[in-house]
Amino acid sequence: MSLNSLLTTSARWSRAALALGSLALFAGCDLNFFKMDGPQSTIEVAGPVAREQLKVFYVTCWVTFVIFVIVASVLAYTTIKFKARTQAEEEAVPPEQGHGNPLIELGLIGASVLALVFIAVPTLKAIWYTYDVPEADKAHTYTVNATGYQWWFRFEYPNEQIDNVGPLVTANELVVPAGRPVHVNLRTNDVIHSFWIPKLAGKVDMIPNRGNSLWFKADAPGYFWGQCAEYCGDSHAVMRFRVIALEEKEFAAWLAHQKTAARDVAPAAATAKFASLQLKTDWKKNEYGYTGKLDANPLQAWRDKQQPETNEDPALIAQGRAKFKEHNCVTCHTIRGHDGVGTTAPNLTHIGARSTIAGGLLENNADQLARWISHPDVVKPGNHMYGGIGAMKGYVDKDKYGKVLKTNISLKPDEVVALVAYLQSLK
Amino acid sequence: MDATVKSSFTEHGAAAPSKSFVLWTPTAKTGLMSWLTTVDHKKIGFLYGVFALFFFLVGGVEALLIRLQLMVPNNTVLTAQQYNTMFTMHATTMIFLAVMPMGAAFFNFIMPLQIGARDVAFPRLNAFSLWTFVAGAIILNIGWFSPEGAPNGGWFGYAPLTSKEFIPLHSIDFWVLGLQLLGVASIAAALNFIVTIINLRAPGMTMMRLPVFTWMTLITSFLIVLSFPAITIALVELMMDRTFDTNFFEVSNGGMPILWQHLFWVFGHPEVYILILPAMGIVSEILPTFSRKPLFGYPIVVFSGASIGFLGFGVWSHHMFTTGMGTVATAAFAMATMAIAVPTGVKIFNWIGTLWGGHLKMRTPMMFALGFIWMFMIGGFSGVMHSAAPADAQQQDSYFVVAHFHYVLIGGSIFALLGGIHYWFPLMFGRQVSDFWGKLSFWVIFAGFNITFFPMHFLGLNGMPRRTFTYDTNMGWNTANFISTIGALILGVGIAVYFAVMVYTYFKGKKVGRDPWDARTLEWSLPNPPPEYNYAVIPTVHARDAFWYEKHHQEEIAKEKAEHAKAEDAHGGLHMPHQSIMPFIASVGVLIGAIGASYHHLIPALIGGVIMFIGIYLWSLEGADGYHLHLDADGKPVDDGHGKH
Structure with a gap:
């Protein structure tokens, strides 16, 4: 191989490597x-x-x-x-016909x-x-x-x-x-x-x-x-x-x-107004449900969740507990010491102390919890909280093709906030 | 339009015997009716091939959609339900509607030619197999056009997810009935091939002189006949559960979902060999031809094929290492699975032995065959890794497994089938694919395939589970998935080039004469495309690689042929089977009945059954007679006015 062709070849290779590299950068990977x-x-x-x-x-x-x-x-x-390189080699007398x-x-x-x-x-x-x-x-x-x-x-x-x-x-x-x-x-x-x-x-x-x-x-x-x-x-x-x-x-x-039974928040614990919190609502389908905090040190993030939130609002939490009953969450969920004897859905007695919600899909924080209970069908396709299971009714009644026949539960934005405050308080 | 239409024989329709109206004997040689009534194994093989390639493309589009969804994390190209439908149908389509029928296409077209026969043993049963396969394919895919949706329970359909409680839609019924019909078609075809190979071999074609492809046809057919009953039983039980509320898999009434897994994999593992053995047969034909020497260790290749088939029935539970079988059962199936690596490895050694000392002609079929050996080797090694049950506990249902079986099924089966199409294209259509374009498509496919599937090994070991419509961005799976999708697009381009070249060649490719590759087996002794009657004179076989022997003993063979031609003419000429519409009618009945059954409607199911019964009854009334042909010196049939018999 002459020097010239070697140069062309190596140039071609480095161009290819560059192209591949930039492709990788483009994908951000x-x-x-x-x-x-x-x-x-x-x-x-x-x-x-x-x-x-x-x-x-x-x-x-x-x-x-x-x-x-x-x-x-x-x-x-x-x-x-043994590759035949020329036509002559291809057409040469066949090799020994050994078996x-x-x-x-x-x-x-x-x-x-x-x-x-x-x-x-x-x-x-x-x-x-x-x-x-x-x-x-x-x-x-x-x-x-x-x-x-x-x-x-x-x-x-x-x-x-x-x-x-x-x-x-x-x-x-x-x-x-x-x-x-x-x-x-x-x-x-x-x-x-x-x-x-x-x-x-x-x-x-x-x-x-x-x-x-x-x-x-x-x-x-x-x-x-x-x-x-x-x-x-x-x-x-x-x-x-x-x-x-x-x-x-x-x-x-x-x-x-x-x-221990579910935690009650004493009125004195109030330091900040939860209701003033702006919860993110414009979630895209399948959007990534974590903050960097959990990824950086998950065990520490989990330990942090064991502590009460700093912005607890007892009035709002009480309202949330009432909504939890009113919207029939109690037929499937149990919050031991508070309400509910349901066994067809996760036990929520200490949900506030978990690092994730929705079956490990989302980080357990106010934004994600609001996202989950507002649109469970978008977050987790086909889930039974939305569609019901057996005799237990969910947010809606669906026919077998998935068409919504009747809405049983629809949460208003302020109800979502109250429920989130309540569930977050269950340490 | 097809091989046989181009042959000189087509103008000479044989006169039909005059029987009653319902027993009308069709004689059309062109047009739609000629296809619906054909009993010619070459036409049937061609149709199998056309349907298989169509569904291969459908399955490919499904695969691309899957890869697009997984290209980046948290993606929304497909919904969860669409994604689940897509992977279910991708697998079902590729296995049952693409690779198996492509194998059947070669069995039909090539095998009778290789053993020196004029057709398969039961030509009308062969047509029935074809049309029942088409009916099964229709039912499997009917859900795309119905609110019930296409099947979405996974290609393995594990109970109890497939019960009415969890999937109330008829999509699962389409899957059940579709697979059931494909099973009927496969078993009927396999019996036909077995009888053909045992009984219709030319004189001198002893079992140990059979071309390896025919041997693999025989072994595959036995696997089909023995393994499909297991899934037939499982599907019947599932159908009963869904239609009549029986309790085979109904947990609340004591049903045993694990039973489904045993029945399914008792079928499912031999099925893997049903997909790969024909490919091994094709490679065992291509390598000797393009090395210009016989297959190394023919008896060992044959016996290793047979022992793979045999051991294949004793390893099903390695698909179930994570079902809690206990230590002894797990150990037994792990050991059996390791054992099956030996005959598989032996084949690879023998293929290399075949190359050794040869004059390797690097044409497109040879490229695919060599690519097959490389890729199959990698797939085989990751298979050995799975046989170590403790390691498999981590790999099971992860992308590592996805990588493994795509190396076996694409790098193995598909490469060999694509190579086989190149190899036999001149024989089937009298035209040869351009070597440049063939090799180009090979390299694009080869590169795309490896870029798609090699990173999946890493994904699996990094914990990415299969059958997941989305994944989170923090799992370390982003890069490999992105690369994999790029690879899939390249693979798609490669396949597109391959088929574009094939279609071009079919219409405008270079015409070639007899035996363009200097091949070794009997089918190449025929003019291309082969005439409807295949052999003017049934050949007499003197050696393995019969045609190679003929080419090197021309005088002796010419003399022998002349004598045999005289003898056969004295017996009344070449005996040919009549065409018949009855197999098609029976299959239409099967289709109607199965659609009725999948909607749980009794009346259409019964109507379909009656039509099928009528079809089969009239078919049996037709009898087994055919007609005789006489050929002139050029091999053209002479119309002697009394074609009937």
Whole structure:
């Protein structure tokens, strides 16, 4: 290759690289996607179960990579070496019409089987390890029950009984002790869902009439993203949840607070007028529902949510509580100690202390809460708060084609503000 | 318009036997009626191909819409419901209406030619398969034009999401009935191919001399016959649940949704091999031809195909590693899945062995075949990764799986099928696709495909779940999704170029003579396009790669043919089957009945059933007779005035 053509070639390449680079800039994206360090990464793991699964993955990667390099080199070499480059070569006397070599073939079959043994052994070990908590750890395993609903998760703490009520129940945010194995019993209320916290453990399905379970352990306190991983209808994509792992003391404090009834705001607590707050209303469909604060330090953001808001307005909150009853929210939701005995929808007793709402879809703040309860159908397509479920009526009655037949609930802007103030106060 | 119309035979219609009016024997050789009544395996194969390519484009448009929605986070191109419909129909269309029928097109067109037969064993059943397939395709897609909507329960239709409680619309019924008809069509066609391959081989064509493509046709047909009953049962149960309120999957009355998954995947995993084995067969034809030497290790390639088919029935639950099967069952299915990698790997070794020492002619079909090996290798390796069940717990239902099976199904099946079209185009239509444009389309498709699907591996490992209509901007998935969509657009351009070139070639391409590739199997011994009767004289086979042998023993073969021609003429000439409208009528009945059933209306369902029954009854009254042809020295039929028999 002459110097000249080399220059032209390299110039062409750098132009192409520039074009590609500017394309990436145009999209406003970083080109580090191969790092795979997102909040649902299966590579940057935070617990022994996910780590064991990752180890097996790396074994498969290395074994297949080595085989790939060998086979691909031979294939590339063969293709280049035996390529007919001229018409004369193409039309030359055909090569020897051989039909194969049994020894080579048996050898290759043997080698393939051997390579698979390298994968099979760690696979078998990990199948047993990931299936259940190791014997040594069993004694201090913490058990929770998770139930999938279209499109949210209900979490029940069978060992945390509340007098005259039953076990502690919460939704969409599973708070667990860090450093302890957690055993999760997986059930579903309707269709098949799948329970997946990528950084802590691979998924296990929630299947009707089937008693599945999984276990995981968080190495350290942290905030983890979870997601339904089995297609379950309209809003499957936005059926998410969070796992918050806390050290033992903080966890115990959290449990103790959760067992208390819903919080009442004393009139004296008033410092600012909530009603004067301007809530954003011009949401676009599917618009991103988070502020940077939660992304920057999610665990801290979650802890902040445990504290009362600074702008609580007792009058407004009282109004919100009345609206909550008036609009029949109580038929499906429960706010223990206040109103409602509904079980078909998330328990809202301490909703104000959660970092997310709408099944982990939106950040829990006044703006997003207003967005969610004003237009639940836009935020979460097909959801049952809007369309109703079974005999429980939602915002509207729909026919089976989704056409609205009758409106049951329509919230005026000031009602939304009151409801938001009330729900935010439920720490 | 088609291959056979161009052949010299078409002007010579054989006189129809005069029977009663209802048993009218159609003789049209051109026009609509010739297509509706045809029993010629080549015409039927051509029609399968046309429908398959049409639905391939439909499925491609659905895929592009999916990619556009996911191009950027929080996007609003499609609503959630539209997106869910789109991925359901994309998968269903590509699997059942594009890749399978494209395989069937090749089975029909090529396989009888490869074994030296004049048609398939049951020509009218073959027509019935075709038209029932069309009926199934219509029902699957009818929802687009109805307020019920197109199916949206996922191509796997997991119970209980598909029950009336969760999806009350008839969209699911269209899916149930559509798949059911496609199953009928596939099973009927597969039985036909099995009988054809077992019984209609030319003299000397022993099983171990069968071209590998025919072998894969045979194995695929067995897979169809054995696996489709499982989904047939599942679909019947679902239909009963939806139509008659039975309780197979009805949880509140003790139904077992997990049963659906077992039945579905007992079908669904062999189905994967139904999609890939024909592709392996095609590649095993292309590579020897363009290497100018026989397939390396023919018996091992054949037996590995058979063992893939066999093991394919023992690995279904690797689709269910996350359903809580317990340790032992999970381990057993993980080991079985690893085992299936061995015969698959063996094929790759043998293809490389075929290339080794050859004179590789880098024409378009060869490019697709080589592309197939590379891409299938990558898809195979990510498959091995899935077999490690603990790793799969993270990958299941993530984009990693999406990347894996597109490497197998596009990089594998589609590449081979696209290469096969290039390869056999001269035989089918007598014209050859420009090598420049063919290779150009290959490289664009190859680049677009990899740009689309390689980043999905990273997306999956970074925790992006499948079947999600939107994702948030903070998940680290933006770049890979953007690149992937750009790739999909490039892939779309590549496919568009490919088909534009094909259409151009069909009408205006360079005409070529017999055997333009210096090929090895019998079909290339025919003039192109092949005459309706295929072989003027049924060939006698002396070796594997029968036509290669003929070309190198011309004198001996010429003498043998002359003798056989005389003998056959003495027997009354070439025996040909009559055309018939009855299979079409029966399929129309099936279509009407299935539409009625999908709306849960008894009367139209019964009417459809009656029409089908009448069609089949009259078809059986037609009998199995045909007519005889006599050929002159140029291979043209001589009208001797007593064509009837």
